[in-house]
Amino acid sequence: xxxxxxxxxxxxxxxxxxxxxxxxxxxxxxxxxxxxxxxxxxxxxxxxxxxxxxxxxxxxxxxxxxxxxxxxxxxxxxxxxxxxxxxxxxxxxxxxxxxxxxxxxxxxxxxxxxxxxxxxxxxxxxxxxxxxxxxxxxxxxxxxxxxxxxxxxxxxxxxxxxxxxxxxxxxxxxxxxxxxxxxxxxxxxxxxxxxxxxxxxxxxxxxxxxxxxxxxxxxxxxxxxxxxxxxxxxxxxxxxxxxxxxxxxxxxxxxxxxxxxxxxxxxxxxxxxxxxxxxxxxxxxxxxxxxxxxxxxxxxxxxxxxxxxxxxxxxxxxxxxxxxxxxxxxxxxxxxxxxxxxxxxxxxxxxxxxxxxxxxxxxxxxxxx
Ligand SMILES: Nc1nc2c(ncn2[C@@H]2O[C@H](COP(=O)(O)OP(=O)(O)OP(=O)(O)O)[C@@H](O)[C@H]2O)c(=O)[nH]1
Ligand SMILES: [Mg+2]
Numbered sequence: 001x002x003x004x005x006x007x008x009x010x011x012x013x014x015x016x017x018x019x020x021x022x023x024x025x026x027x028x029x030x031x032x033x034x035x036x037x038x039x040x041x042x043x044x045x046x047x048x049x050x051x052x053x054x055x056x057x058x059x060x061x062x063x064x065x066x067x068x069x070x071x072x073x074x075x076x077x078x079x080x081x082x083x084x085x086x087x088x089x090x091x092x093x094x095x096x097x098x099x100x101x102x103x104x105x106x107x108x109x110x111x112x113x114x115x116x117x118x119x120x121x122x123x124x125x126x127x128x129x130x131x132x133x134x135x136x137x138x139x140x141x142x143x144x145x146x147x148x149x150x151x152x153x154x155x156x157x158x159x160x161x162x163x164x165x166x167x168x169x170x171x172x173x174x175x176x177x178x179x180x181x182x183x184x185x186x187x188x189x190x191x192x193x194x195x196x197x198x199x200x201x202x203x204x205x206x207x208x209x210x211x212x213x214x215x216x217x218x219x220x221x222x223x224x225x226x227x228x229x230x231x232x233x234x235x236x237x238x239x240x241x242x243x244x245x246x247x248x249x250x251x252x253x254x255x256x257x258x259x260x261x262x263x264x265x266x267x268x269x270x271x272x273x274x275x276x277x278x279x280x281x282x283x284x285x286x287x288x289x290x291x292x293x294x295x296x297x298x299x300x301x302x303x304x305x306x307x308x309x310x311x312x313x314x315x316x317x318x319x320x321x322x323x324x325x326x327x328x329x330x331x332x333x334x335x336x337x338x339x340x341x342x343x344x345x346x347x348x349x350x351x352x353x354x355x356x357x358x359x360x361x362x363x364x365x366x367x368x369x
Contacts, residue, residue: 003211006045009036011361014045022047027211028332031361032184045184046212099299137308140315141346147295147320148336149177151185152236159229159238159263161194163291164254164271165284166244167327169299171201173240173271175208179321179331187236191216192228195243204275205241208330218364222259229263235243240266247284258289267294269322274301278309285317295322301353302326302333311346316368326357335360 004022008014011031018026026047034042109251152158160177162170174191182189191209194215195201202218209216215232218226225240232238245252262325270288272281296319298310314321327333335341335357345353 003046003048003213004045005022006221007042008045009042010044011045014043016367018045018047023102027330031332041249047194105202137267137311140312141343143315144311145318145320145343146322146337146339148322148338149269149310151181151187156190156265157190157229157235157238158267159240160267160269160294161240161242161260161264161287162271162297163242163268164244165247165273165276168244168271168273169297170244170271171195171204171208171241173299173323173325173334174205174239174296175212176325176334178208178214178237178239179212180334181237182212183331188234188335189214190228190235190238190241191231192225192238193218194225195241196220201243222262225259226262247280247287250287253287257291267295269295269297270319271299271325273299273303274307274310275304276310278313281310281313285313289317289319293319295320297323297325298337299325302350304348307346307349326353332361 004018006014006017006021008017014031015028018028028047029043031046032044034040034044043194149158149160162174164170171193178189178191181187191205192216193202193205195205196218206216215235217224217228219228219240229238242256256268260268268288268291270291270293271283272284276284296314296317298314298321301307301324321337321342324333324335324337324345325333341353344356
């Protein structure tokens with residue numbers, strides 16, 4: 001493994017340097033603005049290349065015929081999308097669909113709230129005006145609470161566990177959280193994996209831990225978890241990654257509780273994907289609420305363009321939102337939940353939200369608290 005520090009005038013040129021020197025598979029561990037606001041302003045990027053993962057490097061290099069190859073990196077795809085959408089973006093079918101969906105859902109909510117939706121003579125009520133719908137939508141968004149994890153202020157480590165259905169991004173979010181707390185907040189972070197269910201699951205977390213140089217342990221039994229937490233009492237944050245399970249299987253929730261109960265201080269965070277169907281999301285939020293959740297991590301907000309049902313469900317659940325995951329890049333595609341982020345996502349949809357992400361990437365922090 002090779003970890004290297006790069007400095008340049010902006011993120012774009014720094015990332016180009018990383019790619020040139022460490023290759024396409026390099027992982028960006030952290031970015032930081034140096035002497036911001038002065039003429040000497042620069043960007044620092046810490047990147048790593050994990051050579052251990054590639055044991056076939058001795059094989060002769062395969063030379064493909066050089067055709068024009070499309071760059072599928074996140075930035076390139078985003079740039080291409082912007083180009084193809086052009087200036088009339090505000091009126092794309094996607095945005096119109098989202099606006100229509102929002103309007104429909106919020107009018108339905110309002111309608112339910114007002115009773116049958118018919119007046120005394122049995123006729124349907126007059127459709128709400130766009131201003132009324134917007135007002136109702138704002139009041140729903142206003143109900144959503146925010147609760148990102150704060151830095152520990154005691155001698156004991158904070159212990160958090162990421163729980164949720166299969167494939168929602170628990171392990172990726174664990175790595176993103178670990179990166180933020182260790183690299184940016186100088187916290188001593190330990191990663192624990194309870195996921196021995198899926199072949200290769202622990203390797204995924206181990207690889208991230210190795211790149212970030214963090215301790216990572218696999219806990220196979222309840223007593224291993226007790227011992228591992230006891231062993232790392234001098235750390236600041238212990239992040240437990242759990243195995244994803246079917247949210248309609250209630251037994252596994254009980255099982256998770258029996259693992260966490262002896263500790264008394266493990267804070268579970270539910271990871272839900274923004275792409276989940278409304279009815280399934282209702283069930284997931286209901287099922288996991290029995291765990292006394294500390295917050296929600298909403299993942300894959302980049303993989304959908306409709307957020308009205310999500311917004312409504314989160315508001316109704318009463319659970320605070322702690323983080324938003326908005327892509328596959330570790331650690332960049334992750335934001336601490338804040339009113340501006342949630343309001344923008346739920347009011348303006350993906351386009352407004354990704355503009356805000358871009359601004360925050362260019363600014364002081366890639367994670368706004
Ligand atoms: N687009 C997008 N992909 C994501 C995001 N978070 C995670 N992923 C991808 O989703 C896939 C599954 O992520 P994991 O972190 O392995 O999910 P998991 O919940 O740990 O999965 P299990 O442990 O199998 O339950 C991976 O390909 C991730 O790169 C996100 O915010 N956006
Ligand atoms: Mg996982």
